[in-house]
Amino acid sequence: MKLSELKAGERGQVTAVASEPVIRRRLMDLGLVRGTELEVLRFAPLGDPIEISCKGLLLTLRRNEAEGIAVDKLEVVESRQASWASLLRGHRFGKSA
């Protein structure tokens, strides 16, 4: 499936990157190569672009840019996303460790 088809909170592993050269190169430079695991964190308030996390980084890309990335969907283990639910569950503020 395509990266653009993942929903917020879902994880995937990159199997191929096939966008136009400029975008493809930028994606690869930022770590989106075959085998990279990523998680879709959220969509912008208007539905586009997408925010993902991979290799400890937060990256953004537009939906049409995400269409060129093929992924295998992975089972959700633990989401990095800070949601109000997790906030209410009592995560301590200010500790990244």
Place this chain on the structure above:
Amino acid sequence: MSTQKNITVALAGNPNAGKSSLFNALTGAHQRVGNFPGVTIEKHEGYLDYKNYRITVVDLPGTYSLTPYSPEEIVTRRFIIDEKPDVVVNVVEGTNLERNLMLTVQLMEMEVDLLVALNMMDEVEEKGISIDLDQLEQLFGSHIVPISARNRKGLDDLLDHVISVSEGRIEIRKNKITFSPEVEKAIDKIAALLSHERELGAGANYRWLAIKLLENDREAYTEVQKYPVWVKIELALQEAIKECERLHSTDPEALITEDRHAFVHGAMQECVRKPKATRASVSDYIDAVVLNRVLGLPVFFLVVWAIFQLTFTLGKPLMLALEFVFDLLSKSVAPLLPEGMVRSIFVDGVISGVGSVVVFLPNIVLLFMGLSFLEASGYMARAAFVIDKVMHRFGLHGKSFIPMITGFGCSIPAIMATRTMKSRSDRLATIMTIPFMSCGAKLPVYVLLAGAFFPPAMAANVMFGIYLLGIVVGLWTARLLKSTVLKSDSEPFVMELPPYRWPTFSSVIFQARMKAVMYLKKAGTLILGAVILIWVASNFPRSQALDTELANGKARIEASSVAPELKAEQLQKLEARIEARQLEYSIAGRSGKLLEPLIRPLGFDWRIGISLVTGLAAKEVVVSTLGTIFSIGQTTDNTSLSAILRSDPAFSKATALSLMVFVLLYIPCVAAVGVMKKEVGAWKPVLFYSAYVLAVAWVASFITYRLALLWM
């Protein structure tokens, strides 16, 4: 000192790695901003004296890679190859090593004298990350110096290393990373072919060139295609592509990048220990609010509103204060000079000319303090994320929004704020949209005309409509540009959201100061020249006949036997009348008349034509010129300008609407044009743009006038 030795250092690194902080910490006030040859990318160069060395530091633009896809990357590469700096210092962010080291690997491939400055060590320690520096040095073959540019820690150590490397006392082993066997085979083959090409020169780095060719690098292609050996190389490349496809089902470019990632990932596994990050960080929590589906947009608009208020509401009293100072200066200098031409040149020409340049400074400084705060804190990238969808619909980028909104205050800082955009075509499109966002100086024109011809409630609607028209035409222009002349090279939205950081006060001030100096130096002279030119045009030539008429009239009034108060009033009226007729006689006046046939269809007579010409100096001047010129032959006392306009047969509701539309859309003031030229880097697009806006203004005013005549 004559014994001083020179060392040139180039700083390379990812965006947000802290290159600029290091550059500022090293060079302090000894800086110069120029441009890299052929491109509009800023080149920051500075120097420092350290232990009998004069160390010149060049801050290269932030890049993720060394491909030829973006001008920043091309500039970085060319600088390293052509200028051959003695030492390349690769600034890497300690908290984000894996991605940063990707660039380090590519710098290694260039076989330069490389030194790695491991920045943000304070944060690394705070987060409990441990880095095995010895092991990392072994793997990369370069010395790694831990620093914290923000806290000015480790800088002397870094400089000592720079000196040692430049003098060959530290050996840079220039390790090579080993790619997949198929790639290595192809590299060897191509490098061998290249080495037989004598014209390529003995100094060339064959391995690097071979890697670049395999990466489909167009700069490398054009370099090598010139030589006969290309025929053989092309075959070798095709073979390599086939092999990669057969064995790895991908292309060499992707495979090489994957190999680099694998190398860096391996190094990370070996050398870096991070505490397990199980819980969301502060950044994650801030993002949960700031990028929230519901709250994201309100937060964004609140921030934009705050920046706007900071720049223009806080800037206004400062602007007025500056105006007051220059007014005071004129008044106190005037009596010192002989009456007549000389005084007029100095007071009305030079002093008010300089004043009209300086008056924008408060806005520029405040806006850039705000923007650099947003940029350094990490919110700027998020702002672009939130609003990108809207902007992208018009072919623009999320980063276009803030400059555009700033345009409602003043085009000048707004145009300067487009620097955050990397892609030239995105920047140009945004710059050319900004003047349509009706600026503060145009407001007095609308207030005068809408107020004079419409009842208050209606006047507000008219003004709202004018603003809306500007937005529509601006966005439409952007879309037109992006689908025609500026079609190429849109910035992809693939970017990083940096973690939130508190910006340091000094860096915020520093940015604002740089912008102010740049504005005064680069645009100021141009604007000053243009303002003086317009002043000359509205004062020359002078009619001798009118001068004598004024002198005679004055003498007559003085000699008459009326009360002194009445005398003063009569004198004032006489002077106003003569002034208006002098304006009519001047170049500006004549061009107004010359223009009349062109602007007649819009409902304008030559007097409005003059105002439009003088309005090029600054848009609010339209009002004062209308005031001067429409008072000709005015006999009634104490009439307001709006009353005068209402009673003038040349003016109607339709004329007023048409004029508002024209003032909204036609050529921006000379200050804005000057800054535009500075930011665009060439006159041609600016002149083309001026012709375009004139055409748009004419057509829009024509339609407005004709429709208004039909309906009103």
